Amino acid sequence: MQPLTTEQIRAVIARGKLRDTIFKALGIFCLAIALLVIVALIADMAIKGSERFTLDFFLNFASRRAAQAGILSAWVGSLLVMLVTALAAVPLGVAAGLYLEEYAKRNWLTHIIEVNISNLAAVPSIVYGLLALGIFVYQFGFGQSILSAGLTLALLILPIIIVSTREAIRAIPAMIREGSMAVGATRWQTCRYHIIPYAMPGILTGVIIGLARAIGETAPIITIGALTFIAFLPPAPFTGEPPAGLFDWVFAPFTVMPIQIFNWTSRPDPAFEINAAAAGFVLMVMVLSMNAVAIYLRYKMRKNIKW
Amino acid sequence: MQIHDNPALKAEARNLNFFYGEAKALKNINMPIYDKKVTALIGPSGCGKSTYLRSFNRMHDLYPGNRYEGEIRFFPDNTNLLSSEVDPIEVRMRVGMVFQKPNPFPKSIYENVAYGLRVRGENNKRVLDDKVEHALKGAAIWDEAKDRLSELASNLSGGQQQRLCIARALATDPELLLFDEPTSALDPIATAAIEELVHELKKRVTILIVTHNMQQAARVSDYTAYMYLGEMIEFGKTDEIFIKPKDKRTEDYITGRMG
Numbered sequence: 208m209q210p211l212t213t214e215q216i217r218a219v220i221a222r223g224k225l226r227d228t229i230f231k232a233l234g235i236f237c238l239a240i241a242l243l244v245i246v247a248l249i250a251d252m253a254i255k256g257s258e259r260f261t262l263d264f265f266l267n268f269a270s271r272r273a274a275q276a277g278i279l280s281a282w283v284g285s286l287l288v289m290l291v292t293a294l295a296a297v298p299l300g301v302a303a304g305l306y307l308e309e310y311a312k313r314n315w316l317t318h319i320i321e322v323n324i325s326n327l328a329a330v331p332s333i334v335y336g337l338l339a340l341g342i343f344v345y346q347f348g349f350g351q352s353i354l355s356a357g358l359t360l361a362l363l364i365l366p367i368i369i370v371s372t373r374e375a376i377r378a379i380p381a382m383i384r385e386g387s388m389a390v391g392a393t394r395w396q397t398c399r400y401h402i403i404p405y406a407m408p409g410i411l412t413g414v415i416i417g418l419a420r421a422i423g424e425t426a427p428i429i430t431i432g433a434l435t436f437i438a439f440l441p442p443a444p445f446t447g448e449p450p451a452g453l454f455d456w457v458f459a460p461f462t463v464m465p466i467q468i469f470n471w472t473s474r475p476d477p478a479f480e481i482n483a484a485a486a487g488f489v490l491m492v493m494v495l496s497m498n499a500v501a502i503y504l505r506y507k508m509r510k511n512i513k514w
Numbered sequence: 515m516q517i518h519d520n521p522a523l524k525a526e527a528r529n530l531n532f533f534y535g536e537a538k539a540l541k542n543i544n545m546p547i548y549d550k551k552v553t554a555l556i557g558p559s560g561c562g563k564s565t566y567l568r569s570f571n572r573m574h575d576l577y578p579g580n581r582y583e584g585e586i587r588f589f590p591d592n593t594n595l596l597s598s599e600v601d602p603i604e605v606r607m608r609v610g611m612v613f614q615k616p617n618p619f620p621k622s623i624y625e626n627v628a629y630g631l632r633v634r635g636e637n638n639k640r641v642l643d644d645k646v647e648h649a650l651k652g653a654a655i656w657d658e659a660k661d662r663l664s665e666l667a668s669n670l671s672g673g674q675q676q677r678l679c680i681a682r683a684l685a686t687d688p689e690l691l692l693f694d695e696p697t698s699a700l701d702p703i704a705t706a707a708i709e710e711l712v713h714e715l716k717k718r719v720t721i722l723i724v725t726h727n728m729q730q731a732a733r734v735s736d737y738t739a740y741m742y743l744g745e746m747i748e749f750g751k752t753d754e755i756f757i758k759p760k761d762k763r764t765e766d767y768i769t770g771r772m773g
Binding site: 312313380382383384385386387388389390391392393396400401405511512513514 | 571573576578603604606607610611613615617618619620629630632633634666668679682683686
């Protein structure tokens with residue numbers, strides 16, 4: 208074969224570059240569709256709901272009159288449920304992930320457990336709702352309370368936290384672990400001083416992604432019987448019926464943001480659609496700000512961790 | 515082997531075999547480690563010298579499927595380091611290790627050195643300060659580090675990081691210090707500093723060093739062992755190994771005909 212002339216080489220490059228350009232354009236187009244859809248959704252809710260963006264909307268309870276109906280019980284309920292979810296899911300998930308990565312022997316049993324954690328992540332959320340209805344609501348007698356809802360969502364996001372914990376731990380180089388063990392540390396000292404702190408950015412990211420998923424869950428919460436119309440807040444610590452305690456609120460009935468939205472969209476009066484759009488926008492902001500916090504924390508904590 | 519002019523024994527491998535699962539990586543190794551001397555392990559890649567080194571602090575116990583046979587006797591108390599009745603953590607408290615690539619923790623310089631002491635339950639600030647300073651001086655990095663003890667260790671250069679890792683190992687006064695190709699990731703100047711340090715350190719601690727670099731073995735060690743395919747081919751005083759090796763394979767290796 209004869210060597211190519213300069214013109215021929217340029218022609219080959221031009222043909223190759225044309226394909227580059229085509230693929231690049233295609234990629235941008237696909238990305239734009241995805242982004243436009245989400246931006247359009249958010250903008251649509253923001254515009255439709257704009258007349259409800261007043262302080263009253265956040266401070267009013269639900270009402271029969273759309274203009275006076277607010278999301279106070281819903282956002283308070285969502286935050287409290289998230290608090291219970293985080294308190295239950297984070298220690299459990301991190302401990303489980305830590306155990307599987309650092310302590311468990313590699314045998315068929317751990318292998319089955321690992322596979323099934325991935326399976327758990329794929330279980331439809333309504334199934335968690337059914338499970339929780341049987342166990343938390345009736346068997347344990349927690350009732351249709353914040354505690355039941357928080358624990359249900361904790362189960363739901365547990366696989367996410369376990370998987371992200373394990374991935375964060377796996378990203379720590381073996382030489383750090385060896386360096387720690389080589390001076391005579393026990394497994395736990397190695398976990399406590401090194402593995403957990405260095406995995407923390409990744410764990411936190413998983414926790415917040417999990418919570419962001421949980422805050423938008425509707426089906427399991429409806430299944431365990433959250434109220435759709437509620438005009439009071441859970442009792443603040445030490446204010447309920449005597450003997451009032453610090454955690455009385457966990458047994459209070461509640462509603463959450465997605466249920467409030469669902470409730471409003473199912474009303475015949477079209478004025479409630481405005482409420483639904485406004486509440487939808489608020490929920491989006493909650494989720495996006497959780498993600499923003501996750502990104503910020505990850506960036507800040509990773510700055511000091513270099514291998 | 516003439517015993518009479520040799521110094522005291524610090525450790526001795528006796529019929530040591532090691533298995534990664536089914537694969538036999540060390541074959542019937544017998545070798546003395548003399549007290550307050552530097553012993554170098556040389557041999558081509560994959561000959562088992564790192565595997566052998568890592569047996570001395572039971573590093574292999576961290577991973578499943580590894581198995582030892584035989585003994586490593588540790589003196590003066592004549593403990594078998596490999597015995598299943600001896601806790602590997604106890605072994606690592608007596609035997610320090612410096613790794614191939616500097617592996618400081620992503621913490622401050624101070625905390626890196628203090629870690630071994632904290633693991634032993636030492637939390638007294640004055641004791642820690644004292645020992646950290648002593649260890650950093652011992653690793654010849656005190657002058658460079660003394661004004662930046664609270665800085666992250668990753669801000670140090672590679673050579674400084676490696677000396678920091680030596681300080682981390684020294685802080686807990688090990689009886690035996692293992693070096694696993696400590697200079698393979700360093701430039702010649704940093705390498706020279708580490709070699710000088712090894713020379714200095716043998717006054718207080720017994721040293722076992724794996725090296726790829728034969729000149730390094732010749733420069734820093736009193737005794738040299740040549741390993742090949744998991745076997746101990748030849749062990750002797752470094753001058754003797756390098757000047758008149760007894761085994762043909764050792765001669766081929768050190769004259770550069772092999773490996």
